[in-house]
Structure formats: C-alpha cells, structure tokens
Amino acid sequence: MDQPAADMIQIDSQVDEEFAAEVDVAQVEAAARRALALVNLSEAVELSIVVTSDETLRELNRTYRGQDKVTDVLSFGQDGDDLILPPDLPRLLGDVVVAYPRVVVQAARAGWTPGDELAWLVIHGVLHLLGYDDETEEGRAEMWALGEQALGRAAPLIRDEDMSDVG
Secondary structure, X not given: OOOXXXXXXEEXXXXXXXXXXXXXXXXXXXXXXXXXXXXXXXXXXXXEEEEEOHHHHHHHHHHHHOOXXXXXXXXXXXXXXXXXXXXXXXXXEEEEEEEHHHHHHHHHHHOOOHHHHXXXXXXXXXXXXXXXXXXXXXXXXXXXXXXXXXXXXXXXXXXXXXXXXXX
16 A cells, blocks of 8 residues: 655644553554555645543543543544635644543453554544545445555454443
C-alpha cells in the first residue's frame, strides 16, 4: 500500500498525561496514515487524534450521540459540503477520539497488545472520517476488510456478546 506524501497529511495527536507513557504517538499516527493510504488523496488533509479517558468518551457519547455509556472510539467529521476553506489550507477531516482504558481491556480480550488495539481503533475512526459506515452488515464487513488492509494483518474476531460489559 503506497503511503500519501507526508506533507499531504497533518495530524495533531493529543494524549492525556495519564496515558502518555503508554501510548506511542508515532505508531498512532502511522496507523492513521495507513488508513488514509487506502484512498487516493488528491489534496492535503488534516485530522486530530485524541487519546483520553473513559469519562471523556462517555460525556462525548452522551452529548453527541444521546448514549450515556462509555465507547471505545468516536469520530467527529468536520468535512461538510458547506465548509469552504481557502485553497492553501488542508481539507479538515475531523477528530478521532479514543478511550485508552477501553483499549487496554479490549486488547486483553482480543489477545493482542494495547498498541495493536489502539492502531485498530484509530484506523476504524479514520475510516469513518473518510465516509465509511458500519451500521449495516455490509458496511461492517467492508470496514473490517479495509481495517485489516490498513493494519497489515488479520484482526482478532471478537463477538459483540464478548464485549457486553466493556462499554
């Protein structure tokens, strides 16, 4: 998979201080770049990745999705048709926000490292920013296949009921 030119992608990564020692920001950004490599970028893009707490994800999920529960990753697109930017600025894709405590729990259940789980969730979030949706079985299958392509290997298959107490 060809990587887009580094100057075509701007990533602002923020990791809450309590998780900073556990998160490899370079690995997180590399995962986002691999997801972006799945599409043919013809223009510069910008996105942010935030690694934060369960409480923050719960509040965001409650505020923006009406679901008062923790979730592992949320994507907030900023790339609407009505957004007009000067031609010299990158296209704003949006934000990917990940709950690091969920990463640790889900990685243990999936049998891989927290770094692998974090990469998987970042890829999933970036795919949402690119317009992919997992609300249908067909959409889930497409996103799973693209996620594995970006990850460079198969992902552990965890059934929904295996995660019923996670979020």
